[in-house]
Amino acid sequence: MKSIVWMGFWLSCAVLAGCAMSPAGCSGQACDRPDSNGRELVIWWPEDMRSGLNNTQRPIDFTVVPLRD
Secondary structure (H helix, E strand, O other), rough: HHHHHHHHHHHHHHHHHHHHHOOOOOOHHHHHOOOOOOEEEEEEEEEEHHOOOOOOOOOOOEEEEOOOO
């Protein structure tokens, strides 16, 4: 019985260590995307509404709109 408890303990430690190793924050292309704030509103366009926003460099999936006071 004692060995089952220790096995559970080590398994829990391994799972928690694996979770702690994942990188925090954004990764890849998500880091390049802006977020809305007090001065700008970011509008995210679904794929079927992007037809007039074509860009040869990369597909445009959002628009940044400045907010006025």
